[in-house]
Amino acid sequence: MQCPYLVQLKGICKSFPGVRALNNVDFDLKPGEVHVLIGENGAGKSTLMKILSGNYMQDSGEIILGGKAVTMDSPKKAEESGISIIHQEFNLVPQLTVEQNIFLGHEPRCKMKLFPNRAVSRSDAGKLLERVGLDVGLDERVEDLGVAQKQLVELAKALSLDARVLIMDEPTAALSSREIESLFGIIRQLTGEGVGIIYISHRLGEVHEIGDRVTVLRDGQGVGTMNVADVVLDELVRMMVGRDLSEMFVRSRVPAESGRKIVLKAERLCVDGLLDDISLEVREGEIVGLAGLVGSGRTEFAKAVFGVLPVSDGHIELFGERVTRSNPRNLIRMGVGLVPEDRKDEGIIQILSVQENITMASLGRLFPSGIVKSSIERRTTQKYVDMLRIMTDSLGKQVCFLSGGNQQKVVVGKWLCSELRLIIFDEPTRGVDVGAKAEIHRIMDDLVRQGVSILMISSDLPEVLGMSDRIYVVRSGRTVREFARDEASQEEIIRHAMGGESCAS
Amino acid sequence: MTKRHLEGEAVRAGGFASPRTFSSIMSRMAGLLGLFVLLALSSPAFLRSQNLINVLRQASLLTILSCGMTLVILTGGIDLSVGAVATLSSCMTANLFRVGQPGSSVLLGVATALLVGALCGLVNGLMVAKVKLPPFIATFGMMQVARGCSLLLIGGNIIYGFRRDFRFLGAGVIGGIPVPIMIAAAVVGVIWFISRKTVFGRSVYATGANKRAAMLSGVHVDRALVQVYVLNGVIAAFTGLLYVARLNAAEPGFGDQLQLQAIAATVMGGAAMTGGRGDVTGTAVGALIMMMIINGMNLNGISSLWQQALTGAIIICAVLAENLSQRRK
Numbered sequence: 077m078q079c080p081y082l083v084q085l086k087g088i089c090k091s092f093p094g095v096r097a098l099n100n101v102d103f104d105l106k107p108g109e110v111h112v113l114i115g116e117n118g119a120g121k122s123t124l125m126k127i128l129s130g131n132y133m134q135d136s137g138e139i140i141l142g143g144k145a146v147t148m149d150s151p152k153k154a155e156e157s158g159i160s161i162i163h164q165e166f167n168l169v170p171q172l173t174v175e176q177n178i179f180l181g182h183e184p185r186c187k188m189k190l191f192p193n194r195a196v197s198r199s200d201a202g203k204l205l206e207r208v209g210l211d212v213g214l215d216e217r218v219e220d221l222g223v224a225q226k227q228l229v230e231l232a233k234a235l236s237l238d239a240r241v242l243i244m245d246e247p248t249a250a251l252s253s254r255e256i257e258s259l260f261g262i263i264r265q266l267t268g269e270g271v272g273i274i275y276i277s278h279r280l281g282e283v284h285e286i287g288d289r290v291t292v293l294r295d296g297q298g299v300g301t302m303n304v305a306d307v308v309l310d311e312l313v314r315m316m317v318g319r320d321l322s323e324m325f326v327r328s329r330v331p332a333e334s335g336r337k338i339v340l341k342a343e344r345l346c347v348d349g350l351l352d353d354i355s356l357e358v359r360e361g362e363i364v365g366l367a368g369l370v371g372s373g374r375t376e377f378a379k380a381v382f383g384v385l386p387v388s389d390g391h392i393e394l395f396g397e398r399v400t401r402s403n404p405r406n407l408i409r410m411g412v413g414l415v416p417e418d419r420k421d422e423g424i425i426q427i428l429s430v431q432e433n434i435t436m437a438s439l440g441r442l443f444p445s446g447i448v449k450s451s452i453e454r455r456t457t458q459k460y461v462d463m464l465r466i467m468t469d470s471l472g473k474q475v476c477f478l479s480g481g482n483q484q485k486v487v488v489g490k491w492l493c494s495e496l497r498l499i500i501f502d503e504p505t506r507g508v509d510v511g512a513k514a515e516i517h518r519i520m521d522d523l524v525r526q527g528v529s530i531l532m533i534s535s536d537l538p539e540v541l542g543m544s545d546r547i548y549v550v551r552s553g554r555t556v557r558e559f560a561r562d563e564a565s566q567e568e569i570i571r572h573a574m575g576g577e578s579c580a581s
Numbered sequence: 582m583t584k585r586h587l588e589g590e591a592v593r594a595g596g597f598a599s600p601r602t603f604s605s606i607m608s609r610m611a612g613l614l615g616l617f618v619l620l621a622l623s624s625p626a627f628l629r630s631q632n633l634i635n636v637l638r639q640a641s642l643l644t645i646l647s648c649g650m651t652l653v654i655l656t657g658g659i660d661l662s663v664g665a666v667a668t669l670s671s672c673m674t675a676n677l678f679r680v681g682q683p684g685s686s687v688l689l690g691v692a693t694a695l696l697v698g699a700l701c702g703l704v705n706g707l708m709v710a711k712v713k714l715p716p717f718i719a720t721f722g723m724m725q726v727a728r729g730c731s732l733l734l735i736g737g738n739i740i741y742g743f744r745r746d747f748r749f750l751g752a753g754v755i756g757g758i759p760v761p762i763m764i765a766a767a768v769v770g771v772i773w774f775i776s777r778k779t780v781f782g783r784s785v786y787a788t789g790a791n792k793r794a795a796m797l798s799g800v801h802v803d804r805a806l807v808q809v810y811v812l813n814g815v816i817a818a819f820t821g822l823l824y825v826a827r828l829n830a831a832e833p834g835f836g837d838q839l840q841l842q843a844i845a846a847t848v849m850g851g852a853a854m855t856g857g858r859g860d861v862t863g864t865a866v867g868a869l870i871m872m873m874i875i876n877g878m879n880l881n882g883i884s885s886l887w888q889q890a891l892t893g894a895i896i897i898c899a900v901l902a903e904n905l906s907q908r909r910k
């Protein structure tokens with residue numbers, strides 16, 4: 077008898093010290109379908125997938141593959157059973173090259189099995205990169221890539237395994253529309269070949285675009301599984317959060333007063349090989365959006381302002397003064413902060429606690445005497461944990477044990493905590509759920525009302541359009557167009573970001 | 582919002598960086614206790630107060646030295662030069678100022694030693710933080726230089742016969758408790774405070790745990806590194822003085838094995854060589870465990886030839902057990 081399911085999970089329970097992450101969850105996957113898994117930050121989505129992929133052992137419950145119960149006790153076992161996973165927090169070795177990462181653990185071998193077959197792995201890796209639409213050298217080291225590029229390397233790595241079950245944990249969180257299109261193309265092709273795909277995302281619009289069935293998790297429990305065709309978005313949101321929620325935060329606009337002070341001004345800014353000619357300005361109490369494709373130089377610009385990348389030509393003015401030698405420490409003292417795009421390597425310090433992470437950039441301000449007072453530190457942290465609704469069972473929990481979205485909130489909290497005058501947000505809501513996203517948007521709005529200025533980089537166009545007072549479009553390291561908020565539209569921005577056809581600006 | 586988001590005071594926050602650090606210290610304490618019972622059972626002599634004090638006294642110098650090493654390892658580095666620096670600074674003091682001679686100044690002698698230690702540490706720190714040499718290489722070089730200097734300074738001679746007030750530091754007893762034990766307790770306390778309760782200490786942990794994120798959060802990573810190596814140099818020099826005071830002799834070569842013992846005690850104490858994880862209290866327990874093992878072997882008449890091999894094997898097993906328990910979920 078042929079089992080109609082590739083995977084069945086029955087009654088899965090999993091507890092961590094202090095948290096019950098999963099409580100009696102059922103889930104299944106048929107060949108050739110895309111089964112979307114949604115839920116708030118910390119609902120247990122990643123944990124469930126880590127159990128299926130052999131990274132965690134369930135406390136109780138069964139994993140059934142093709143009708144047979146199995147114990148999934150190691151990632152290797154999952155790989156051999158045809159299950160491959162794209163982790164939310166990537167699993168790449170930064171010091172190795174793109175090619176080495178793709179084939180890590182399963183390098184193509186020569187006949188004698190002794191030596192790696194370089195020729196085969198090279199040409200295979202090349203094909204994979206082309207398939208996922210990633211334009212980097214095979215010998216580039218992964219640590220030099222941006223987050224979106226790392227995401228695509230993860231995808232290539234997962235594809236190289238020829239799996240029958242492919243788990244994608246928030247694959248689109250860092251991607252812009254172009255990459256998402258090609259990802260969806262790959263998904264459709266794979267499902268056509270009978271591969272089953274489990275797809276996790278906080279971009280709920282994608283549920284209807286790519287999904288066949290959808291399962292909602294809330295607080296570690298399954299709330300229901302439905303055919304995508306039978307549900308509307310609002311209903312999904314209600315199931316996720318347990319109440320009605322206006323999905324988006326809408327900024328209440330105040331007409332901009334003229335003559336507000338210029339806070340950040342970049343003039344013909346160049347960074348060797350990465351940027352040529354970025355010119356823009358950010359005024360007091362303004363949110364300026366920076367739109368563009370992945371790799372267009374937005375992140376590099378933020379890093380140049382923050383003193384991490386050396387400026388080769390042009391200049392930066394902050395608060396009316398020309399910046400000469402900048403480094404993060406000085407800039408923070410001046411009141412400038414950068415919420416980095418790469419939360420795993422640059423945002424959080426994984427093995428330190430929530431508390432230590434949130435106060436990390438404010439220690440000098442909070443404790444001018446150099447002595448850390450626990451009570452003050454705890455109170456300060458608690459304020460931001462409450463404000464951002466960071467889900468953690470204690471302030472002393474190591475950040476690496478938080479869910480992805482909650483880690484992102486810790487990074488945001490760190491920079492809110494340091495009371496700045498200009499905050500550069502690079503993908504501020506990457507991986508956070510709808511509710512938390514609206515919350516972060518509301519906080520940004522509060523900040524600009526208080527006179528703080530914000531430069532926001534985001535691949536999520538609705539976010540850029542919804543939040544910005546002005547928008548600059550960046551293409552190949554240049555600012556190619558400036559939009560006032562009512563001139564901009566999704567199509568216009570995409571057109572300028574892609575360049576190419578009739579680009580009269 | 583949801584019931585699982587805990588509000589206000591409901592959220593626990595310990596004095597320890599994380600529950601895990603706490604539990605790992607507890608497990609080490611349990612190990613210490615187990616070892617204690619084992620030794621007490623194996624040899625009646627172990628429990629005699631004279632023997633217990635002896636173990637503590639032997640562990641005290643190692644503990645002090647390992648406190649500095651712990652800071653270095655917390656930054657993700659290593660310092661191979663501490664043994665040689667301890668030797669050099671104390672030989673220099675012994676030679677130049679003849680602490681032993683009547684009329685010479687103990688204070689000046691001690692100050693010189695600490696200054697030499699600080700200088701060696703400064704060079705180490707600059708090599709690591711500014712020149713970006715791997716700590717292993719930078720401090721290996723320093724070890725050789727310091728060894729060479731000690732030999733140049735006093736050749737193969739042994740300088741002995743020091744003033745009483747100086748020897749008191751290493752061999753004195755107050756109220757039945759040897760002075761080095763008190764000094765060690767004080768050093769552990771001070772270093773614990775520095776590492777856990779100051780902004781500098783926080784920079785040390787942050788630097789070791791994720792240098793890049795620390796730097797991007799405005800932590801003065803380079804300065805923290807230099808300070809840690811300087812502090813470690815001073816502690817090494819101070820330990821060297823205590824050794825000389827205890828043995829009443831200074832000779833080149835007495836510290837040759839010290840850096841390895843300090844690294845072993847730190848790792849036994851639960852610090853990760855990759856940085857950012859560990860605690861000086863754990864290190865103190867680690868040093869104590871090492872000394873108790875040696876003491877137990879002595880009491881049970883195990884030959885010194887076997888002792889080295891056994892100690893090595895025990896260290897490996899302890900760290901292995903720790904790693905395995907960390908990996909289990």
Ligand SMILES: Nc1ncnc2c1ncn2[C@@H]1O[C@H](COP(=O)(O)OP(=O)(O)OP(=O)(O)O)[C@@H](O)[C@H]1O
Pocket residue numbers: 092093095096097115116117118119120121122123124164467468477478479480481482507509
């Ligand atoms: N290794 C761990 N140790 C302790 N707690 C953990 C661990 N892994 C996950 N948790 C906890 O389990 C819960 C579920 O986390 P999980 O990562 O599955 O959430 P998620 O649904 O993927 O959320 P997100 O959308 O933010 O990625 C969270 O409360 C998290 O803090």
Ligand SMILES: [Mg+2]
Pocket residue numbers: 121122123164245479480481
């Ligand atoms: Mg997740």
